[in-house]
Amino acid sequence: MKVIAISNQKGGVAKTTTCLNLAAYFTKKHRVLIIDCDKQANLSKNIGAVEPNSSINELFQRKPFDIINVRKNLDLIPSSIDFAGIDLLIQGELARETILKKAIKKFGGSYDFIFLDCPPDMNLVTVNALTAADYVIIPVQASQFSIDGVNIMIEFISGVKENMNENLSLLGILVTHFDERLKISKSIEQDFKDNNWEDALFKTRIRRNTAIENSQHKDNRMTIFEFDNKSRGAIDYGKLGREVASKIKKYS
Template sequence: MKVIAISNQKGGVAKTTTCLNLAAYFARKYKVLIIDCDKQANLSKNIGVEEPKTTINDLFQKKPFEVINVRKNLDLIPSSIDFAGIDLVIQGELARETILKKAIKKLGSAYDFIFLDCPPDMNLVTVNALTAADYVIIPVQASQFSMDGVDIMIQFIGGVRESLNEDLSLLGILITHFDERLRISKSIEQDFKDNEWEDALFKTRIRRNTAIENSQHKDNRMTIFEYQKNSPGAVDYAKLGNEIARKIKKYSETWD
């Protein structure tokens, strides 16, 4: 079982889109669970789960919770706005950083992959997700990119690795909303080349594509593969899935 967190403190960089479509891609071959760790519950809504009976809020409060089957091979622990106050609820607890890790352990070996959609915050929930994860993916939006933002995330990951989870690896930085016609997209690639993080950059870029937005529209609520399997978005996310599978295999060979 591999646990992969999709995280960036910046909002709107395509964390949720990446989490959902990667999970859907891996569910073609593997048993996959998505845990929606964001009180905005965008991922839950995007896959068609509104007003669930129990949510990640119950998981964090150690109450019984349901795992919902949403597609073939694809399960979800949903979120809802109730999750908004959780930081305060768990603040005074011992081992408050490892609540999610322990819950995942109890789910046992039922899954090959677990994807964690993180909120655009560096709060206790994000710390829980990074503590539970083997790998983290940082999506960055091409048009609002800043190397400073990436540095902040990488420092944060370093802090979690040092104090809570020494097994956490940066799986890669993913450029999203990519438009090669824009000068800014080219300058980002150059920024990375000039910087020590070049190796961390995924070769796959996710192009800006309206099919992705439409797939999430309230009348659709589909993965990009269900909505338009030949769209640039579907092609890019399948390519990313392949790149990730290769990367994880390489990591595993190194460590075994």
């Protein structure tokens, strides 16, 4: 079982899109679970779990919760808006950083991959996700790319690694919303070279593609492979899936 967190404190960089479609890629051959760790519950909605009976909120409060089957080989622990208050609730607890890790230990054994969709925050929930994870993927949006933003995330991850989870590895930084016509898209590579982080950058880029937005529309709520298997989005997320699989193989 491998646990992969998709995280960036920046909003709208395609964390949720990447989490869902990468998970969907791995369902072709593996048993996969997604845990929606974001109170916005975008991922849950995008896969059709709109009003679940229970959510990650119950998990964090150590109450009974459902794991729902959403597709062949794909299960989900959804989120819901009431998860918004969780930071305050668990703040005073001992071991508040390891709630998710311990829960996964109990039910995670039957899955090959568990994907964690993180919120655009550096809060206790994100710390829980990074503490439970073996790997983290940081999506960055090409048009808003800043090396400082990446630095902040990498420092945060190092902090969690040092204090909570020495097992954590940065699987890669993923450029999303890529548009080769944009000047900045070209300079990203140079920025990474200048900072000696070339190896951290995924070779796959996720290009801007309207099929991705349409797949998530409330009339569709599909993965990109279900919505249009021939779209650029499906091609790019397929490529990313293969790159992720080969990177994980190298680690283990």
